[in-house]
Amino acid sequence: MIAFKNSFRELLRYPSAIVGLLVIFILLGVAVYALVTIPYSEAIRLWRGGEDVWYQNPKYASPEWFNFFTSKKEPLSFLANTADGSMTKTVTSSTADISTVEMTYSFDYTYDDYPQEIILYFSPKFNEKLPFVSIAWYTPDGRKIRIADIAVDRKSSYRFSQDQKLQKSLRNEDVMQALFVDPHAENPTVVKGQYKLVISGTTFEKDSDLDVQFVFHGKVYGLAGTDKYRRDILLPLLYGTPIALAFGLLAALGTSVLTMIIAAIGTWYAGWVDELIQRITEINLVLPFLAILIMVGTFYSRSIWLMLGVTILLSIFSGQIKTYRAIFLQSKEASYIEAARAYGASDRRIIFSYLIPRMIPLLIPALVSSIPSFVFLEASLAVLGLGDPVLPTWGKVIDDAITDGAIYRGLYYWPLEPAALLMLTGLGFAMLGFALDRVFNPRLRDI
Amino acid sequence: MVTDTRSKVVKGEAEGARKVLLSIDDLHVWFELRRFGFGHAGYVKAVDGVTFDVHSGETIAVVGESGCGKSSLMKTILGLYKPTRGKVIFDGKNLSELDSAGMHWYHTRVGYVQQDPYGALPPFMTIERILEEPLIVGGVKKKEEREQRVRRAMEEVKLSPVADFLPKFPHMLSGGQQQRVVIARSMIMEPKFLVADEPVSMLDASVRVEILKLLRGLQESHHLSVIYITHDLSTVSYFSERIFVMYAGNLVEKAKVRQVLDNPLHPYTMALLTGTSEPDAKNAETFKEIPPGEPPSLVNPPSGCRFHPRCSKMIKGLCEIEEPPDFEPEPGHLVACWLYK
Numbered sequence: 001m002i003a004f005k006n007s008f009r010e011l012l013r014y015p016s017a018i019v020g021l022l023v024i025f026i027l028l029g030v031a032v033y034a035l036v037t038i039p040y041s042e043a044i045r046l047w048r049g050g051e052d053v054w055y056q057n058p059k060y061a062s063p064e065w066f067n068f069f070t071s072k073k074e075p076l077s078f079l080a081n082t083a084d085g086s087m088t089k090t091v092t093s094s095t096a097d098i099s100t101v102e103m104t105y106s107f108d109y110t111y112d113d114y115p116q117e118i119i120l121y122f123s124p125k126f127n128e129k130l131p132f133v134s135i136a137w138y139t140p141d142g143r144k145i146r147i148a149d150i151a152v153d154r155k156s157s158y159r160f161s162q163d164q165k166l167q168k169s170l171r172n173e174d175v176m177q178a179l180f181v182d183p184h185a186e187n188p189t190v191v192k193g194q195y196k197l198v199i200s201g202t203t204f205e206k207d208s209d210l211d212v213q214f215v216f217h218g219k220v221y222g223l224a225g226t227d228k229y230r231r232d233i234l235l236p237l238l239y240g241t242p243i244a245l246a247f248g249l250l251a252a253l254g255t256s257v258l259t260m261i262i263a264a265i266g267t268w269y270a271g272w273v274d275e276l277i278q279r280i281t282e283i284n285l286v287l288p289f290l291a292i293l294i295m296v297g298t299f300y301s302r303s304i305w306l307m308l309g310v311t312i313l314l315s316i317f318s319g320q321i322k323t324y325r326a327i328f329l330q331s332k333e334a335s336y337i338e339a340a341r342a343y344g345a346s347d348r349r350i351i352f353s354y355l356i357p358r359m360i361p362l363l364i365p366a367l368v369s370s371i372p373s374f375v376f377l378e379a380s381l382a383v384l385g386l387g388d389p390v391l392p393t394w395g396k397v398i399d400d401a402i403t404d405g406a407i408y409r410g411l412y413y414w415p416l417e418p419a420a421l422l423m424l425t426g427l428g429f430a431m432l433g434f435a436l437d438r439v440f441n442p443r444l445r446d447i
Numbered sequence: 448m449v450t451d452t453r454s455k456v457v458k459g460e461a462e463g464a465r466k467v468l469l470s471i472d473d474l475h476v477w478f479e480l481r482r483f484g485f486g487h488a489g490y491v492k493a494v495d496g497v498t499f500d501v502h503s504g505e506t507i508a509v510v511g512e513s514g515c516g517k518s519s520l521m522k523t524i525l526g527l528y529k530p531t532r533g534k535v536i537f538d539g540k541n542l543s544e545l546d547s548a549g550m551h552w553y554h555t556r557v558g559y560v561q562q563d564p565y566g567a568l569p570p571f572m573t574i575e576r577i578l579e580e581p582l583i584v585g586g587v588k589k590k591e592e593r594e595q596r597v598r599r600a601m602e603e604v605k606l607s608p609v610a611d612f613l614p615k616f617p618h619m620l621s622g623g624q625q626q627r628v629v630i631a632r633s634m635i636m637e638p639k640f641l642v643a644d645e646p647v648s649m650l651d652a653s654v655r656v657e658i659l660k661l662l663r664g665l666q667e668s669h670h671l672s673v674i675y676i677t678h679d680l681s682t683v684s685y686f687s688e689r690i691f692v693m694y695a696g697n698l699v700e701k702a703k704v705r706q707v708l709d710n711p712l713h714p715y716t717m718a719l720l721t722g723t724s725e726p727d728a729k730n731a732e733t734f735k736e737i738p739p740g741e742p743p744s745l746v747n748p749p750s751g752c753r754f755h756p757r758c759s760k761m762i763k764g765l766c767e768i769e770e771p772p773d774f775e776p777e778p779g780h781l782v783a784c785w786l787y788k
Contacts (some may be wrong), residue, residue, distance in 0.1 A: 243560075333565040342525045343581040344554030344637065353580075357571045 008437050018188040023428025025075040031242035043239045045393040047231065049107035053171060054230035058116045058132030058217035062413050063225040075218035082211045083123075089211075101131070101201035101210045109140075111193050114180035116217040118160040119198070122152040123211045129204035136200070137179055140193025145170070145179065152201070153209065225413050228395070228404045236392035243393050244375045244425065247308055251374035254308075256367045262316060263324035264355045265330055268347060277321065284317035297386035304388035307381060311374065320366075324359065331358050361440035368431030379422055394408075394418035465502040467641060468526070473498055474533035476519045479729045480746065483707045491745050493519035495696035496533075503639065506673040508628070508668055508704070510719065512691035515744055517676050521642050521694070524674065525559055526550060537640070555585050557634030560643040560662075564625035564650075568617035574601075575613040580634055581657040585636050594659060600631040604661060623654035627661070634665060641673045659685045681724045686706065692716045695743050695753040701773075702780035712756045714738075752785065760786060 009162025011017045046053060058077050066071050080087040082103050095097040124131045135147035135158070148163055150156075160166065161175040170379035172178040180195075181188045201210045225309075266277035275413040296310050331337070332355065340354055381387060383402065401407070479487065493516040501507055511517045521725035522528045524535055526542055535542040537553060545553060561567035578597040587593050601609045602669055604627040617625055626646065633641060643662060647655040663686040666779050675687055683690055683704060690707045692700040692715065700713040711717045718738040739758040743749050749756050755766040765785050774787040 055671075108586050110491050123776070200715060334562055336569040338522075338527065339559060339567050339632070340580065340584075341527055341560060342554065342557070342559040343584055343632075345584045349584065357567075359655075360571075 002126045002340065005158055011435055014435035014438065016431040017439075020430070020435065024432060026161055027245060028239055029236060029423060031245050034238040035242050038235070038239060038371040039219060043392060044071075044236065044390060046235050047239075048390070051230075054226075054232075055119075055121075056215055056224045058219065058221050059223035059226065059228065059230050060409070060411055060414075061116070061217075061219055062411075063223055063417075064220045066413070067221055073110070073114045074196060074220045075109070075115045075216075077218040077221050078107075078216050080105050080107075080214040083213070087212070087214055090396065091209075094385070096196045097204055097206055097211050099203050099208075101199075101203060103199040103201065103212055104196060104209075106194055106196040107216075107318055108193070109190075109195050110178070110418070111218075112190055114176040114190055115220055116219055117176065118179075119215045119216070120158040121213040121215065122156050122158070123213070124152045124154065124156075124203075125207065125209040127204050127208075129211045131203040131208060133199050133210070136198045138196035138198065139191055140195060141182060143193050144364065183204065186418065218361075224417055227400055227414060233328030233397060233414065233417060236394065236397045237421060239392045240394040240397070241421070243391055244378060244422075247304060247378045248371040248373075248375035248425070248429075251311050251315070251377070252367050252371045254312040256320070256363055257316070258312070259318060259320050260324050260356060260359055261320045261351075264328055264351045265358075266321075267325050267328035268351050268355060273339050274325075274427040277317070277327075281317040281319075281321045283316065287314065287321060289314050293381060294384065294386060297381065297384075302386050302389055304378065304391055304393070307378070307386070307388075311377065327359065327362070328355055329421050331355060341369050349359055354365045365436040365440055368429055371429045372422075375425050376422060379418070394421055402405070465504065465620065467499040467500045467537060468503040468505075469674075470534075470536040471499050471524070472534040472536065473495055474520070474523065474535065475531045476516070476523050476528055477531040479515075488582060489746050490531075492516075492696050492748060493745055494523065495745075495748070497696075497698050498533075499698065499701060501640070501672050501674065503672050504666075504670045505689070506663075506675060508675045508687035508689045508690045509693055509698075510680060510683060512678055512679055512719075512742055514745070516692045516696040516745065517693050518644065519758065520643055521674065521676055524555060525557060525642055545703065546609040549581060551585075555636040556638050556640060558636070558638040558641040560626075560630055560633045560646045562645040562648055564622060564629050566627050568625060570617055572616075573613065574606075574615050574617070574620075574628055577617070577628060578635055581632060581635050596635060598634045603634065603665065604628075604670055605710060606631065612785050621654075622650050625659060626650060630658070630661065631666070633698050635660070636671070639672065641671050643673060643675045645677050645679075646675070648677065648679060656680065656685075662686065667751075680708075680719060692719065695748050696745055697753060698779075699754065699784065700782045702782075706777070706780045710780075712776060712787060713754075713784045714760050714786075752783075762786070 028107070034043075056077075058081055062074065064076060076183055082089040082220040087103060087105045090102045091104070120135070122133070130151040130153055132149070133150050137145040137147050138144070146169075147160065147166060150158060160179070163175070165172050166175055170178040177188075178288055180190050189214070197211055198212060203210060221234050223235050224232065224237050226232055262277060266274040270389045282312065292314060293307060293310060297307065305319065337350060337354055340350055345354070378387075379392065379395030379398060382393055382399045385399065387393055387396040395418070397418040398415045401411070404414075406414040455507060461555045461572050463473060467520060474494055474497045475492070477490040477492050479488050479493060482488040495516070497520060499507075509517050509520065519528060523530055523735045526535075530543060537556070540553075541548065542550075544770050562573060562688065572580070575597060578600060579593050582593045582688070587596070597607050597613075601607070601612065606612050606627050612620070612624075614627075617628070620628065630646070641662075644714065646662065647658050650658060662673070662675075665671060666686060673686075675683075677683060687704050689703050691698045692707070694715050698705060699715050702712075707716060708720070709734065711720050714740070722737055738754075738759070743753055743756070749767070751765075751767040751769050752758070752761075752771050761767070769785075771783045771785045771788075773781045775781050776787040
């Protein structure tokens with residue numbers, strides 16, 4: 001315990017260790033935050049829920065903070081709803097059956113670009129007669145544009161830019177451009193100011209009612225942007241953190257600890273046990289690691305935990321066993337081991353209390369430094385199309401981005417965000433590992 | 448005149464009634480040499496026909512140069528090596544016939560003091576843990592009892608104040624203190640028998656006497672039998688009753704300390720004694736005659752008497768042909784040399 005405290009104090013003398021620890025603590029914090037705030041089922045729902053879950057988000061939207069760095073401010077996304085009062089709704093009954101529902105929404109628009117899409121989701125209440133709505137758009141420069149007059153069926157939605165009638169009447173294929181840009185200006189620019197959407201509905205039944213949700217798809221979204229399926233990339237970035245750390249940590253711990261124990265057992269018992277372990281190691285060294293993982297992923301299961309198991313299994317008998325064996329062969333002959341045998345310590349006690357503790361100083365830096373390689377392995381598998389089909393992971397985001405050609409479309413944020421996190425993880429553990437190596441290794445010199 | 452070693456020695460003792468604690472009977476320890484990892488390529492005959500008894504409360508020094516097999520002899524006595532032939536009988540029980548419970552019992556009866564105190568202490572354990580280990584292994588379950596025994600053992604080797612030493616690591620201690628810890632560890636199970644393998648050879652001259660006095664004191668207060676292994680004859684007289692001189696896997700001379708030191712009979716013993724330095728100004732002027740050549744290979748030891756190629760008193764036609772048995776030219780003084788037939 002004292003030795004541990006001293007090592008820790010010594011560790012803090014290295015700036016790289018402090019930076020590394022800071023990075024690791026931040027990642028751990030993110031991991032804990034993700035696990036606490038997003039329950040597993042919720043994460044899966046948000047990741048794999050389908051269009052019903054993601055409809056509110058724009059497609060391919062950059063992160064909102066892009067606006068800080070660009071002179072051209074991109075519109076944010078928002079939504080308004082008559083059901084929760086964020087959009088005004090007035091109902092006036094003219095006769096017993098017929099009533100008018102007037103829904104308006106005004107908003108300040110100060111961005112330099114027009115949005116991606118505007119969608120209205122109607123949720124009417126009626127028995128037989130469909131309510132009827134006419135939609136109008138008021139621009140700050142005083143133009144009034146009639147958008148559409150439609151009958152509203154149950155669960156119907158209206159997408160502005162996909163209405164061909166509207167495209168024709170506006171004489172512009174890009175409806176959004178037509179709605180937000182002054183057509184008479186020399187340099188067509190976005191008109192800033194207060195826009196107003198007015199939906200005048202008429203219901204034809206006594207108990208009929210009409211609600212609408214106004215979904216405004218800007219061009220930037222959230223902290224991390226969105227992908228092809230309108231999914232918020234922040235979710236896999238957050239939820240991928242505990243998965244990446246767990247995978248890296250478990251794989252590193254599993255392989256290095258098991259490798260060490262097996263090397264110690266082989267060295268201690270010598271004879272055929274040692275021979276067997278040596279030969280297994282040599283065979284394992286020529287087995288193609290990635291190819292086996294790909295086969296398992298292709299033919300059996302792509303579950304990340306199965307991959308973890310196979311990774312550990314294939315990494316136990318690694319070249320590291322030879323390194324450990326070389327050192328164990330040396331410390332096996334130490335006279336304190338002879339003393340332990342003379343007072344009757346069992347083989348198990350000698351292996352676990354005398355041989356292995358001596359190696360802990362070597363194990364810890366190696367373990368910490370090997371964590372990122374396993375985190376990267378998980379990402380590599382995902383990029384190769386062998387990522388876990390269920391879990392939102394960093395590698396899966398990169399895979400989606402690459403499959404969708406994000407780089408060629410200039411959607412750099414999409415693959416680069418998880419890549420940056422991967423690099424940060426690597427950097428954090430590597431910096432800590434280097435410092436640990438320097439702290440622990442002077443002691444190893446006097447083995 | 449060939450005599451039976453055991454009966455003679457017992458008779459030679461003043462207190463002949465002393466019980467035989469350890470009896471070594473025609474002990475051979477051979478290590479197989481392998482060629483390319485499997486083919487047989489002969490044996491290293493580290494111990495080749497050694498016979499002696501140790502009585503309870505007796506101290507014996509085994510003297511010999513490096514590589515003469517004294518460490519192998521000692522490790523076989525400790526049960527670390529299996530004898531190739533012959534018997535090690537402790538308290539009437541043959542070691543090679545003991546089961547694991549029996550060996551467990553044996554390990555608690557025998558203490559082991561090593562040569563290099565720093566190497567003998569695991570560097571990653573505190574002194575408290577080091578001393579506790581034999582107790583844990585020996586099945587002392589209660590933590591309080593273990594603590595108490597650790598304290599008692601440390602007081603016995605004069606490591607005080609005890610509380611200061613308990614949390615320390617071996618590298619924080621001086622060589623003498625480390626050796627005291629090693630001795631405390633060997634004594635913690637309260638053994639009857641102690642094997643001390645050159646306990647002072649790695650220590651400063653200034654602390655050697657201290658450690659030897661400590662061992663002597665422990666031997667007396669616990670009525671221990673001690674086998675003291677050394678290559679340094681000058682420390683032998685401190686607390687040994689008998690000396691065994693070992694050469695190339697054999698004991699060539701067995702006698703009381705004074706007999707050997709005053710009247711060495713075997714030519715090898717004579718040479719050893721000549722080689723011992725006494726702090727005397729006269730020694731600077733005198734030329735000492737030491738035996739020529741190297742200690743023989745234990746794989747192919749010389750025929751007959753193993754010392755004959757280096758011996759100045761070799762009898763041609765006898766020494767190189769036939770191995771000498773033990774002769775007893777004076778009571779209690781056994782020597783394996785044809786000069787005394």
